[in-house]
Amino acid sequence: MALHEPLLHGKDCGDCPIRHRAVCARCDTDELDQLEKMKFYRSFQAGQTVVWSGDRMDFVASVVSGIATLTQTMEDGRRQMVGLLLPSDFVGRPGRAVASYDVTAVSDLVMCCFRRKPFEDMMLGTPHVNQRLLEMTLDELDAAREWMLLLGRKTAREKIASLLAILARRDVALRQRARGGPLRFDLPLTREEMADYLGLTIETVSRQISALKRDGLIQLEGTRQVTVPDIRRLLEETGDDSDGGMVG
Amino acid sequence: MALHEPLLHGKDCGDCPIRHRAVCARCDTDELDQLEKMKFYRSFQAGQTVVWSGDRMDFVASVVSGIATLTQTMEDGRRQMVGLLLPSDFVGRPGRAVASYDVTAVSDLVMCCFRRKPFEDMMLGTPHVNQRLLEMTLDELDAAREWMLLLGRKTAREKIASLLAILARRDVALRQRARGGPLRFDLPLTREEMADYLGLTIETVSRQISALKRDGLIQLEGTRQVTVPDIRRLLEETGDDSDGGMVG
DNA sequence: CTTTCGCCTTGACGCAGATCAAATTCGGGA
DNA sequence: TCCCGAATTTGATCTGCGTCAAGGCGAAAG
Numbered sequence: 397m398a399l400h401e402p403l404l405h406g407k408d409c410g411d412c413p414i415r416h417r418a419v420c421a422r423c424d425t426d427e428l429d430q431l432e433k434m435k436f437y438r439s440f441q442a443g444q445t446v447v448w449s450g451d452r453m454d455f456v457a458s459v460v461s462g463i464a465t466l467t468q469t470m471e472d473g474r475r476q477m478v479g480l481l482l483p484s485d486f487v488g489r490p491g492r493a494v495a496s497y498d499v500t501a502v503s504d505l506v507m508c509c510f511r512r513k514p515f516e517d518m519m520l521g522t523p524h525v526n527q528r529l530l531e532m533t534l535d536e537l538d539a540a541r542e543w544m545l546l547l548g549r550k551t552a553r554e555k556i557a558s559l560l561a562i563l564a565r566r567d568v569a570l571r572q573r574a575r576g577g578p579l580r581f582d583l584p585l586t587r588e589e590m591a592d593y594l595g596l597t598i599e600t601v602s603r604q605i606s607a608l609k610r611d612g613l614i615q616l617e618g619t620r621q622v623t624v625p626d627i628r629r630l631l632e633e634t635g636d637d638s639d640g641g642m643v644g
Numbered sequence: 645m646a647l648h649e650p651l652l653h654g655k656d657c658g659d660c661p662i663r664h665r666a667v668c669a670r671c672d673t674d675e676l677d678q679l680e681k682m683k684f685y686r687s688f689q690a691g692q693t694v695v696w697s698g699d700r701m702d703f704v705a706s707v708v709s710g711i712a713t714l715t716q717t718m719e720d721g722r723r724q725m726v727g728l729l730l731p732s733d734f735v736g737r738p739g740r741a742v743a744s745y746d747v748t749a750v751s752d753l754v755m756c757c758f759r760r761k762p763f764e765d766m767m768l769g770t771p772h773v774n775q776r777l778l779e780m781t782l783d784e785l786d787a788a789r790e791w792m793l794l795l796g797r798k799t800a801r802e803k804i805a806s807l808l809a810i811l812a813r814r815d816v817a818l819r820q821r822a823r824g825g826p827l828r829f830d831l832p833l834t835r836e837e838m839a840d841y842l843g844l845t846i847e848t849v850s851r852q853i854s855a856l857k858r859d860g861l862i863q864l865e866g867t868r869q870v871t872v873p874d875i876r877r878l879l880e881e882t883g884d885d886s887d888g889g890m891v892g
Numbered sequence: 893c894t895t896t897c898g899c900c901t902t903g904a905c906g907c908a909g910a911t912c913a914a915a916t917t918c919g920g921g922a
Numbered sequence: 923t924c925c926c927g928a929a930t931t932t933g934a935t936c937t938g939c940g941t942c943a944a945g946g947c948g949a950a951a952g
Contacts, residue, residue: 466789468789468790468792468793470793470797470883470884470885471883471885472883474797474883475797476792476793476796476797478789478792478793479789489782490778491779496786496789497789519775520771520775523768523771523774526771526774526775526778527767527768527774529778530738530774530777530778530781531739533778533781533782533785534737534781536785537781537784537785537788538744540785540788540789540792541714541716541726541727541744541745541788542716543792544716544724544726544788544791544792544795545716545718545724545726547792547795547796547843548724548795548842548843549718549722549723549724549843551938551939552938552939586899586900587899587900587901588899594796595795595796595797596939596940597939597940597941598899598900598901599900599901599902599939599940599941599942600938600939600940601900602900602901602902603901603902603939605901606901606902618947618948619899619900619901619947619948635718635719635720635722636718637718637719799908799909800908800909834929834930835929835930835931836929844909844910845909845910845911846929846930846931847909847910847911847912847930847931847932848908848909848910849930850930850931850932851909851931851932853930853931854931854932866917866918866919867917867918867929867930867931893952894951894952895950895951895952896949896950896951896952897948897949897950897951898947898948898949898950899946899947899948899949900945900946900947900948901944901945901946901947902943902944902945902946903942903943903944903945904941904942904943904944905940905941905942905943906939906940906941906942907937907938907939907940907941908937908938908939908940909936909937909938909939910935910936910937910938911934911935911936911937912933912934912935912936913932913933913934913935914931914932914933914934915930915931915932915933916929916930916931916932917928917929917930917931918927918928918929918930919926919927919928919929920925920926920927920928921924921925921926922923922924922925922926
């Protein structure tokens with residue numbers, strides 16, 4: 397019921413989930429009904445491919461739960477992740493019938509899909525969906541550019557620290573946990589996926605994680621659960637100058 | 645007069661330059677007059693900085709002529725180019741008052757600027773400007789992702805070949821030259837700028853260009869003018885599987 | 893309990909590209 | 923024309939990360 401919320405609401409409207417639509421000025425019942433009619437859900441298991449690059453793709457979608465990745469692959473198998481899709485992220489491109497990237501479910505995944513053609517038709521008449529989409533795309537572009545700096549100029553250690561910081565930040569946002577104390581979260585990605593994200597090999601990822609552990613910047617329980625005793629010290633390793641909103 | 649054309653017209657409308665607006669269904673005289681009122685031109689010399697990251701930026705703009713770059717810089721001076729702005733490209737982000745990147749003129753540059761606030765106000769009422777902007781942003785996002793693959797997974801030689809291919813493609817488009825024959829164009833970037841684009845050092849850029857020359861894939865007159873005797877052979881060095889529309 | 897199969901870690905070694913250090917060339921002004 | 927500073931090339935060397943090759947560990951199945 398609340399599942400196209402991320403698409404319909406911008407930052408201004410964050411406190412108005414769709415179930416309160418009767419009281420939200422930006423929620424037009426007509427549009428919601430239209431969206432309601434053209435939407436359908438699809439579920440995927442961890443590891444499953446949603447679409448292959450080059451496949452026909454007749455829908456656009458919003459991630460409801462779980463994590464997916466966008467990756468590009470070269471002929472010889474070299475792979476680069478170019479997008480990490482978290483709940484509320486948008487997938488697909490209005491006006492394009494063919495997927496440009498492989499979309500893969502990293503965890504169990506639910507997506508809320510809208511048939512592309514009717515969605516595009518509706519967009520013509522509903523400027524604020526359009527506007528919201530522009531806003532989201534600009535955010536993605538900023539993220540992509542941050543990522544380019546990471547890929548082009550950061551060391552392996554900085555790359556790992558940056559990724560951990562991103563995942564930690566996501567976890568903080570998710571749980572709305574108090575800032576400042578030690579931070580514990582699960583890595584949603586395998587070492588290989590981290591390597592594809594960072595433009596490294598599995599071995600280098602593993603070695604750098606071990607190094608951060610050795611240096612006391614993180615602790616590991618098993619292979620996935622990370623504890624960050626002092627987020628500031630980790631952030632110092634990222635090479636970024638800001639704290640990325642982690643320290644308040 | 646024809647200078648906000650790239651902003652107002654999508655691909656569908658390519659054959660309708662603004663000077664024919666009387667006959668173009670998508671050209672609304674009202675909007676054009678509005679844009680006309682809020683626009684102004686700014687010129688920059690090669691090397692001049694347009695805005696620094698973090699500066700207040702009260703306009704959005706469209707590149708009229710010349711080339712500009714978007715770059716990010718780390719505290720210790722490492723730099724990564726994250727955008728290459730060619731004529732018709734859009735600069736600035738509606739809804740954001742502060743620049744996220746350094747914008748620098750690489751050649752002499754003319755930009756057509758629109759004051760941000762009135763531009764945003766107008767966007768609310770003119771969905772097709774909004775839509776065009778979304779389209780352009782999605783194209784930029786695709787380009788950024790292509791670039792991420794280059795930065796994360798390509799070798800130095802592949803990076804150089806890819807950049808030359810991009811510049812060659814641009815030149816072909818610019819002059820609408822016949823495909824197939826030898827190709828000659830000027831590098832708009834210094835070796836340092838190429839290095840910042842590719843995530844390499846100046847020395848590696850220079851060495852790889854020398855290697856391509858030695859292997860007969862390119863010829864150089866002076867340091868800037870490149871001749872590509874056979875574009876196919878160059879494209880084979882990029883690591884990409886498609887010909888990128890260069891060979892017809 | 894043991895086996896098996898992914899996933900992860902660790903070690904040894906090699907190499908692509910970075911770094912440091914000179915030349916050399918180019919382009920613009922006197 | 924020559925001169926000068928900046929851009930580029932080239933060489934020598936170094937090093938961070940990739941590659942190759944064993945193991946280790948933990949979860950699920952037998």
